[in-house]
Structure formats: structure tokens, C-alpha cells
Amino acid sequence: MKGIREARTVKGMNQEQVAAKMRMSTTRYKRLEDNPGDMTVSQARHLAEVLGSSIDDLCFGEAEVCVTVEFCGLDPIRATVTAAELDKDFCTVTVLENQNARLNMERGTRVVVPRAIVGAAHGL
Numbered sequence: 001m002k003g004i005r006e007a008r009t010v011k012g013m014n015q016e017q018v019a020a021k022m023r024m025s026t027t028r029y030k031r032l033e034d035n036p037g038d039m040t041v042s043q044a045r046h047l048a049e050v051l052g053s054s055i056d057d058l059c060f061g062e063a064e065v066c067v068t069v070e071f072c073g074l075d076p077i078r079a080t081v082t083a084a085e086l087d088k089d090f091c092t093v094t095v096l097e098n099q100n101a102r103l104n105m106e107r108g109t110r111v112v113v114p115r116a117i118v119g120a121a122h123g124l
């Protein structure tokens with residue numbers, strides 16, 4: 001699994017259903033889904049039980065790392081990618097910074113690239 005949202009979707013539940021099982025408002029649950037670091041340990045355990053997942057998958061599955069992507073002799077771009085994407089042959093990266101005029105990619109553009117051209121992960 002890759003985070004709370006995916007675990008919920010795989011389980012076939014909507015946010016309102018999970019919020020009800022967690023005994024909290026839908027608004028509060030949405031905030032926790034968007035910011036898993038705001039959960040208490042008790043909430044994380046309960047949510048993992050509700051969704052049939054592990055706390056690690058729920059809280060850390062969507063963590064992003066910063067990488068460089070090197071296109072055939074062009075200046076590399078800085079991008080983010082989830083750790084899970086780095087295990088695939090092709091990764092979906094999100095552009096952070098592109099200083100190469102020949103690559104028409106603005107910040108926030110999502111691009112699928114071969115894993116072979118994605119450099120080592122480093123801190124954001």
C-alpha cells in the first residue's frame with residue numbers, strides 16, 4: 001500500500017465511512033488523511049485496523065524524496081518521487097525545478113520516466 005488514501009480506496013471505503021468507524025468527523029478524518037503525521041499513535045493503530053493495513057504503510061507509504069532526472073546530455077531537473085515509484089522500471093516524477101529551456105516542463109508537471117535516468121534520492 002502507498003498511504004492512507006490508497007488503503008481506503010483498496011478497502012472500498014469512502015472518507016465518511018472511515019470517519020464513522022474512527023468515531024470522528026469527516027473533516028477531522030480528511031485532515032488526518034492529508035497529514036498522517038498529525039495522528040496520535042492510538043489513532044494510527046485504530047486506522048490501520050479499520051483499513052487492514054500497517055501503520056508504516058499508512059503513514060510513510062506516500063513519503064516523497066527529491067531526485068535528479070538526467071535527460072540525454074541536457075541539464076538535469078530536480079523532481080520528487082515516492083519511494084514506491086523508485087522500485088518500478090518507469091517512475092512518475094513531479095518536477096520541482098527545471099532550468100533547461102529545451103525541456104518544456106513547469107514546476108508541478110508530472111512525467112513518467114525510465115528508472116535508469118533517475119538519480120539517487122536525497123533530502124527535500
